[in-house]
Every structure is written in structure tokens, then in C-alpha cells.
Amino acid sequence: MNDNIFIKVIIFFVHLFPVIYSQNASTYIYSCNRPGVVALTYDDGPSQFTPRLLQTLKSKGVNATFFVLGVAIIKNGPDALKAAYKGGHQIALHTNTHPHLDSLSKAAQITEMTNVQQVVYDSIGVIPFYMRPPYGECGSECKQTMRSLNYIVTLWNDDSNDWRVGSETGNKQPQTTLHFKNLYGPIAKANPKTDSFIILQHDTDETTVNLAPDIIDAIKEKGFTFDTVAGCIGNNTPPPYKKNNNDSIANYGNNVTNLSLNNTTNSNITNSSNNATDSNITNSSSIHTSFATRLINDYILAIAGISITLGFL
Numbered sequence: 385m386n387d388n389i390f391i392k393v394i395i396f397f398v399h400l401f402p403v404i405y406s407q408n409a410s411t412y413i414y415s416c417n418r419p420g421v422v423a424l425t426y427d428d429g430p431s432q433f434t435p436r437l438l439q440t441l442k443s444k445g446v447n448a449t450f451f452v453l454g455v456a457i458i459k460n461g462p463d464a465l466k467a468a469y470k471g472g473h474q475i476a477l478h479t480n481t482h483p484h485l486d487s488l489s490k491a492a493q494i495t496e497m498t499n500v501q502q503v504v505y506d507s508i509g510v511i512p513f514y515m516r517p518p519y520g521e522c523g524s525e526c527k528q529t530m531r532s533l534n535y536i537v538t539l540w541n542d543d544s545n546d547w548r549v550g551s552e553t554g555n556k557q558p559q560t561t562l563h564f565k566n567l568y569g570p571i572a573k574a575n576p577k578t579d580s581f582i583i584l585q586h587d588t589d590e591t592t593v594n595l596a597p598d599i600i601d602a603i604k605e606k607g608f609t610f611d612t613v614a615g616c617i618g619n620n621t622p623p624p625y626k627k628n629n630n631d632s633i634a635n636y637g638n639n640v641t642n643l644s645l646n647n648t649t650n651s652n653i654t655n656s657s658n659n660a661t662d663s664n665i666t667n668s669s670s671i672h673t674s675f676a677t678r679l680i681n682d683y684i685l686a687i688a689g690i691s692i693t694l695g696f697l
Contacts, residue, residue: 412527413514415541416580416616422571422608423616424448424600425540426587427478427516429456430464433593438467440596446610447472450587451516451538454480454500462507469508474612474624476514476538477501485517485526493529510625513633514538514613534632536622538613540584542570546592563591568602576607580616 416423426437429452441448450468452475457465469475479485480499488496497515505511515535517526522537530537544567567583574581585592603610614624622636 413538415582417618418616419578419580420576420608421580421611421616422603423582423613426585427451428453429587430460431588433590434464434587437587437593444600446600447612449474449476449613451476451478453478453482454503457503465507474614476512478516479518482518484521486521486523490529497533513622513626540582542581542583544585546585546589563595571606
């Protein structure tokens with residue numbers, strides 16, 4: 385094989401890189417695309433604490449995004465979910481039973497999503513566009529599955545780690561202080577003219593709900609405003625809910641291909657091991673692989689594959 389063919393192969397992949405980048409970018413969201421905006425997100429609910437959180441959000445004039453579990457809706461009833469939806473908050477999906485999606489077959493991943501989607505639809509009559517994988521785990525196969533189902537995978541760049549802090553039992557002050565420090569630390573260092581955040585919390589945690597007023601006030605004092613995830617990523621991108629079950633990400637053109645990549649590599653990103661729903665869920669120590677790492681790995685594997693095919697290795 386001569387050098388000219390090898391050079392052509394390299395040029396081919398150099399031109400292919402933006403395509404791979406765009407395809408990956410279209411399915412992962414880490415932060416708001418609008419500077420100065422914060423999206424408060426709450427996972428694993430609804431819970432017994434959700435109604436009180438909704439009261440706080442209403443009093444503060446803040447709309448949040450709730451990534452709900454099908455089993456939590458069935459266990460606790462749909463009233464809090466209905467109240468959140470009617471209150472203008474975004475409802476998104478967090479699977480049905482909170483599994484490690486990467487450990488499931490494609491069929492099982494689909495079942496998890498279709499089940500929670502059905503529970504949400506039966507409760508409030510909408511089909512969410514956005515989902516968050518439990519533990520932040522959604523590798524290449526999971527990503528392909530979510531894309532085939534037309535879900536936008538939503539992660540975060542600010543983790544409260546409230547599941548580590550625990551609910552308010554025993555000595556409350558250290559828990560409250562740690563939670564606030566975890567969440568507000570990255571924001572304290574940020575510039576609202578250039579930075580934005582999607583904050584991970586859990587409305588199943590009482591400390592989280594108790595701290596909500598102080599957290600909102602502190603973020604406002606820093607100069608940030610609030611919006612839902614769908615609202616904070618900018619105009620002309622997929623809305624919170626599908627028009628129907630056949631509504632596709634592709635219907636919104638190229639506007640979704642570069643969502644929220646401006647903050648994915650900055651020092652404000654906090655890594656989380658997992659987000660536990662309750663004592664029945666086993667804690668995981670897995671570290672979330674970043675978008676950039678996944679992208680580089682895909683690119684290297686592609687080059688290695690074509691090189692082997694052409695006999696260069």
C-alpha cells in the first residue's frame with residue numbers, strides 16, 4: 385500500500401471528525417447554552433418532600449426540571465408530578481426502576497424508557513424529550529438506544545452530591561454545610577457573563593428541600609438567573625415534550641447538534657459517582673466518562689479499524 389493511499393485515509397478521518405463530533409454533541413447536554421443561566425434539576429422523585437419543594441420554587445419564582453422515576457410515581461402517586469407540571473416545571477425521564485443502563489441489553493433499556501414514559505403520559509398526558517441516565521452512565525450503546533428513541537441525554541456540570549450527605553438526621557449542621565459547599569463552590573468561582581450550570585440534586589432528600597431557599601438566594605446574588613433545561617439550552621432546540629410519539633430530534637434540524645459544550649471541559653465540572661434513590665439502590669463508585677473522552681476513544685478506534693483493514697498495523 386503506497387503512501388498516497390495512507391495520506392488519503394488520514395485526510396478522510398480529519399474530515400470525518402466534525403461529523404463524529406456533531407453526532408456525539410447532539411445527544412449529551414452538560415450545561416446551559418445561555419451564559420448566566422442555571423437549571424436546577426431534581427432526580428428520583430416524586431417523593432414525600434416534592435410538594436414542599438414545589439412551594440419553595442413557587443415562592444422564589446423559579447422553574448426547575450424534574451427527572452422522574454416510574455416506580456416513584458407509582459409508589460407515591462401522581463399528585464406531586466401533576467403539580468410540578470401544572471406549575472410550569474419541566475418533567476423529564478430518569479428510567480423506570482433506576483438501573484445501570486450500560487449493564488442492560490438494548491431491549492431492556494428500551495423497556496425501562498417506554499415504561500416510565502407510559503407512566504408519565506398516563507399521569508400528565510405528555511411525552512418528554514429529555515432523559516437522564518441513572519448514575520450518569522450512558523455509554524455508546526446506551527447513547528444509540530436513547531437516540532433511536534429520540535431522547536436527549538441530559539447530564540450536569542455541578543453536582544451537589546446530596547446523596548452522599550444524606551437526609552437530616554443526627555447532627556444537621558455538617559450535612560447542610562457540606563451540601564451547600566458542594567453545590568455552590570463551582571458557582572462562587574464562576575462568571576455569569578460566560579458560565580452556566582445544570583445542577584444535580586434529588587428531591588428525595590430532605591436536606592436538599594430544606595436548603596432550596598438558601599441555595600436559590602445565593603445563586604441569584606451571584607448574578608445568575610434560572611430556567612428549565614429545555615429553556616436554558618437556547619431557542620430553536622427541542623422543547624420539553626414531543627408533539628407525539630413520532631416526534632424526532634431530527635425535526636429540529638442542526639440546532640441540537642452543538643448543545644451546551646461550552647462548559648464541558650472547564651474546571652467547574654464536578655464528578656459524581658452515583659445518584660442513589662433510596663436504601664434499595666446499591667451505591668456505585670463508577671466515574672462518569674466525559675464527552676471528550678468518549679469522542680477521542682471513538683475516533684482512535686475508527687482510525688485503528690481502518691488501518692488494520694488497509695494493512696498498516
